[in-house]
Amino acid sequence: MDPKLRRMVCSLLAYLVLLEGGMFSPSSPPSGLLGKVFQYIDLHQNEFVQILKEWVAVESDSVQPVPRLRQELFRMMALAMDKLRGLGASVDSVDAGFQQLPDGQTLPVPPIILAELGSDPKKPTVCFYGHLDVQPARQEDGWLTDPYTLTEVDGKLYGRGATDNKGPVLAWINAVSTFRALGEDLPVNVKFIIEGMEEAGSVALEEMVGREKDRFFSNVDYVVISDNLWISGGKPALTYGTRGNSYFRVEVKCRDQDFHSGTFGGILHEPMADLVALLGSLVDSSGHILIPGIYDQVAPLTEEERKMYEAIDLDLEEYRNSSHVKKFLFDTKEEILMHLWRYPSLSIHGIEGAFDEPGAKTVIPGRVIGKFSIRLVPHMNTSVVEKQVKQHLEYIFSKRKSSNQMTVSMTLGLQPWMANTKDKQYLAATRAVRTVFGTEPDMTRDGSTIPIARIFQDIIQKSVMMLPLGAVDDGEHAQNEKINRWNYIEGSKLFAAFFLEMAKLHL
Amino acid sequence: MDPKLRRMVCSLLAYLVLLEGGMFSPSSPPSGLLGKVFQYIDLHQNEFVQILKEWVAVESDSVQPVPRLRQELFRMMALAMDKLRGLGASVDSVDAGFQQLPDGQTLPVPPIILAELGSDPKKPTVCFYGHLDVQPARQEDGWLTDPYTLTEVDGKLYGRGATDNKGPVLAWINAVSTFRALGEDLPVNVKFIIEGMEEAGSVALEEMVGREKDRFFSNVDYVVISDNLWISGGKPALTYGTRGNSYFRVEVKCRDQDFHSGTFGGILHEPMADLVALLGSLVDSSGHILIPGIYDQVAPLTEEERKMYEAIDLDLEEYRNSSHVKKFLFDTKEEILMHLWRYPSLSIHGIEGAFDEPGAKTVIPGRVIGKFSIRLVPHMNTSVVEKQVKQHLEYIFSKRKSSNQMTVSMTLGLQPWMANTKDKQYLAATRAVRTVFGTEPDMTRDGSTIPIARIFQDIIQKSVMMLPLGAVDDGEHAQNEKINRWNYIEGSKLFAAFFLEMAKLHL
Known part of the structure; x- marks a missing residue:
């Protein structure tokens, strides 16, 4: 069989398999500008996959503090800046200084990219956050393919960073470049903030955001992050909240040195007995x-919120099996979701x-x-929790x-985050999901x-939304990380549709 | 000052200091054979210290599995065999095979020495157990002197193995050699079992004892071990019991891999919560x-036993301070001793x-x-305890x-040991303590x-007794291990006196 034909048949088969697996698609293709945009993305999908392949080929590992890898990170950021400049964006490379390592060594931190396309005051300004650094990966760890060679098998694009987070960053760029290629005006002003140290704790990011608050971010209306996953294999999601975290250490000390349990057992208040009792009281x-x-400040559950959980697509049995857990604490989907998302743990x-x-x-x-x-939820507060625990x-x-x-x-106090799902961008994203996938988002x-x-x-x-593209089984941080071709391409369409919906709502 | 005179004055001063510190000595020197024996030991004390110096100079470390050190161990055992043969003992060097190391390597185990002096059926046969291997020691660890150069400071003989256990082994040999040097008949038949792997878990010892039960040990009447310490600085002790130990592992498993507390916190029976509750229930x-x-089988406390604790010389305040513990669970000497010795912990x-x-x-x-x-005490039993815990x-x-x-x-079940303090050798040792130290033993x-x-x-x-020579502050296993010259020399006298008392009681 001709290799080209063979690939087409395979893709078609993979697409059918994906549909079988519960994927959603619209009943009829859209017309007008959106139709043109979708057609362009479908026709150029191999080019989009090719760029992802080039980006995955860069071993932009920020976790291992090795000069060679740090150079690759700089190369990755330079590649992205070239790409953005090619789209006509004005690009600012913000120097992020040095990273202090525990051994006293220092390594340069890759620049943070601030890029901008359009500044029409009549249009909304949407800022996209993403990162181009990746977790470490070595084929010996159990990869079936070379982690830095994007390899397609049955519609799955395997490679380190494919879903976390190079694919989603490129999907956003693909959406912008499609309007450009079609000679169409961008419906929104677009900004990018792209970093290269997310996997290493986003060194220097928060400080930079504070510094740029009244400059780069002054006219931003909406922030979109696409760095998490759907909770199912085939149904898109909008993410409107994350739990916070208060991390505690409780020390019990008798003396600095240890004791021998033969020589002292029976006459001491043993620190381990105290500690086990303390931990057992929690x-x-x-x-x-x-x-x-501790539950006093937890937001009460509303009827509307409860319906959200009911509407979510989650096969509890499959989730339990894939987690290799014999039994969860709760038996219903709604209880499971609430205890993961809206109750503290x-x-x-x-x-x-x-x-x-x-x-x-x-x-x-x-x-x-x-x-x-x-793990804290709205409206818990780290300083109140600290007092209660103590x-x-x-x-x-x-x-x-x-x-x-x-x-x-x-030792760590991170507040929970929750957005107002009535914000315009949530409505725009919901409509875009309907258009592209023919379903309501989870x-x-x-x-x-x-x-x-x-x-x-x-x-x-400003309003912040997380708009994931990847499927629940993408294996971010794990061996054989992948993004489905379908998710990557439909995700590019989703962003394009989101721009158009955003513009309509902003009128 | 002449160096010899200087040393004599120093020794005298040190002796006086020791007496100040609560040391005991008899009111009047003994006469007869015992007087001659004591005089000989006093006069030859520097020779006895010199032999100890030679033995301490051998780095017979059995803990570090290094061929060079293993060679030193073999050399140490050979030295001891020469010494015993010099006394006229018949010496058997029992091959102990090989030690299997965790890394698959093997190292030869030093031979176990079985030696015998006299086999007069009219005399009791006393078998002494000791070991000549030592814990590792490096000057950098905090030694004030070279650990393998026995160094006397203020009557304290510093060196690795000085008290654990080369000094006590030599004290027994000194007692025997004194009778020999004086041309006196040994009052008892003497046997030695000396090993070189005690600090490494007495590899091969138990098996050998079993094998020799009906041969070497067949005519043994009493076993004396001198491998622990007094519980005070200056008052001798007889030790008649040790606690046993039942070591448990309790595993709680959800799955082999760990979970992320953000992704799973709130819906799992977390293994740590289960384990902390289990440990907290103990x-x-x-x-x-x-x-x-668990307390059902613990021997009831008798009035006689209670009096034993009352008689013991222990300054609780000093013990607490030297242990760097703010407060013990109990406030009286008697309660402390009982909870260390006769109650489980x-x-x-x-x-x-x-x-x-x-x-x-x-x-x-x-x-x-x-x-x-x-820690188990009489009459607890490991298999009953195992069932109760489970x-x-x-x-x-x-x-x-x-x-x-x-x-x-x-994973480990070691029964407690307790001797009958009415056994003849306890009476003999008590009399010998009275004679040498002028006090009752703890x-x-x-x-x-x-x-x-x-x-x-x-x-x-057969009856087993532990007859320690070293003071509570000797620092076995620690930096700056020492034996006091006074303990070493008076200990040699104690063994000699013990032989005579033993012979008298055996009549």
Whole structure:
């Protein structure tokens, strides 16, 4: 078979398989400008895949602090700047200084890209955030293909960064370049903020956003982030909230050195016994947090919100199986979603200073540190939670009448983020999803903490939306990360449709 | 000042200092054979110190599995065999085979020495156990002198192995050689069992004892071990019991991989929450073990036993200060001693599989293993304790209705050891202590587990006694290990006196 024909047949088959798997598509193709845009994207999809392939080929790993990889990161940012300039954007490369490593070494931080297309005061200005750095990947870790060679198998584009986050960044660029290629006016002013250190904690980003607040961000109306995933294989989602996180350490100390359990066992207030009692007082076996007052500030559940969970497409049985968990704490989809998104949770992470190796050691640890954290939801506040946790642990500890010393501290306090889903961009994105996929989007939150959304909301004080493109099984951070060709191409259409809907709503 | 005179004055001063510190000595020197023996030992004390110096100079470290050190161990055993042969003993060097290291390598195990002086059926046969291997020591670790150069400062003989256990082995040999030098008949038949792997877990010893049960050990009447310490600085002790140990691992597993606390926090039966509840159910804040039935087999306290604790010389305040502990669970000497020696204790050692490093990691460990152990006392039994612990944990776990899997296992079960203090050798040793030190001995137990005592008792089925020579502050296993010249020399006299008392009682 002719290789070209063969590829076409394969793509068609893959597309049919995807449809079988629960993918959504509109009943009839759109007409007018949108029709032209979609047709262009369909016809040029191999070019779009080709650019993704070129970007995936750059090993822009920000996690391993190695000069060679840092050079690749700089090369990646330069490639992106060239691409944006090619679209006619004015591009600013913001120097981000140096990264201080724990060993005293320093490495240069790749520049943050601020780019801009159009500044028509009559149009809304939409700012897109993305990142071009990736997690480490080596074929030996269990990749079936070379992680830095984008490889298509059954409609899946395998490669490190394909879904996190090079694919979504390019989908946004594809949408812009389609209007340009068709000689059409962009319906919105578009801004880009693209960084290269997200996987390493977004070094220098927050400071830069603060600095640029009254300059680059002054006329931004909406911020869109496309750095998470749908919660299903085939149904698009809009994400309007993430949980915060208060991370605690509780230290119990008798003395700095350890004891021998033969020589001292029986006459000491053992720090581990105290710590285990403290940690055991935090949460019950149903997952309910036992710290007094902790639920007081949790937003009450409204009927409208409850309906959102009902509408979400989640096969609980499949989710449970793919998680390799025998049984969850709750039996219904709605309860599961609420306990991941809209209720706080408390997890005990571990203990530092005790015996943690394999085998048997008869030690009485002299000083131990428990680590736990609470995922916060609206309208919980890190400083209130800090006070409640400290009061609770002090009460539990005082009841033990231990002669040890207890110290509690909150080492990390990240507020939860939640957007107003009535904001215009959520409406525009919902309409764009309907147009491209012929379905309502799942209205989702993320149980984890993505500080960047809250940073934009707090500093720029504008509406923030997360508009993911990737499917739940894309395997971000894992081996064999991929983005489906379908998600990548339909995602490019989604962004284009979003621009048009945004413009209509802004009138 | 003449160096010799200077040393004599120093020794005298040191002796006076030691007396000030609470040392005991007899009111009047003994006469007869014992007087001659003591005089000989006093006069030849520098020779005895010189031999100890030669033995300490051998870096017989059995802990580090290094061929060079293993060679030194063989050299140490050869030196001891020469010394014993010089006394006229018949010496058997028992090949102990090879030690299998975790990395697959093997190292030869130094031979176990079985030596014998005299086999007069009318005399009792006393077998002495000791070891000539040592813990690792490097001057950089904080030694004030070279650990392998025995150095005397203020009557303290600093050097690795000085008190653990080369000094006591030589004290026994000094006692024997004194009778020999004086041309006197040994009052008892003497046997030696000396090993070179005690610090590495007495590889091959138990098997050898079993093998030699009906040969070398067949005519042994009493076993004496001198491998622990007094519980004070200046008052001798006889040790008649050690606690056993049941070591447990309790595993709670949801799945093999960890979870992210953002993505799964709130919907899981988290293994750490289960484990913390299990560990928290074991012991209360007063040190009382909460496992049902655990105290049922503990021997009741008799009035006689209580008096033993009252008689013991222990300055609780000093003990507390030197332990760097703010407050113990109990306020009286008697309670402290009983909870270290005659009541069981439970210590939680740590958790394997959880987050144990510094810093913050938002992980929900998927599989965690708690480690704890119970020190057993007469008449507790490891297999009964195993059943009680398993039943208790299963009950606590079942109440949580967790979907995780729990597995409990006892990985180590060592029975407690206790001797009958009415045995003749305890009476002989008590009389010898009175003669040499002019005081009653502290009747002590050891809170830790010394399997060798129980092994001898179980296999040979003869009376076992621990007769320590070193002071509480000798620092076995620590930097700046030492034995006081006074303890070493008076200890040699103690053994000689013990031989004579033993012979008298055996009539």
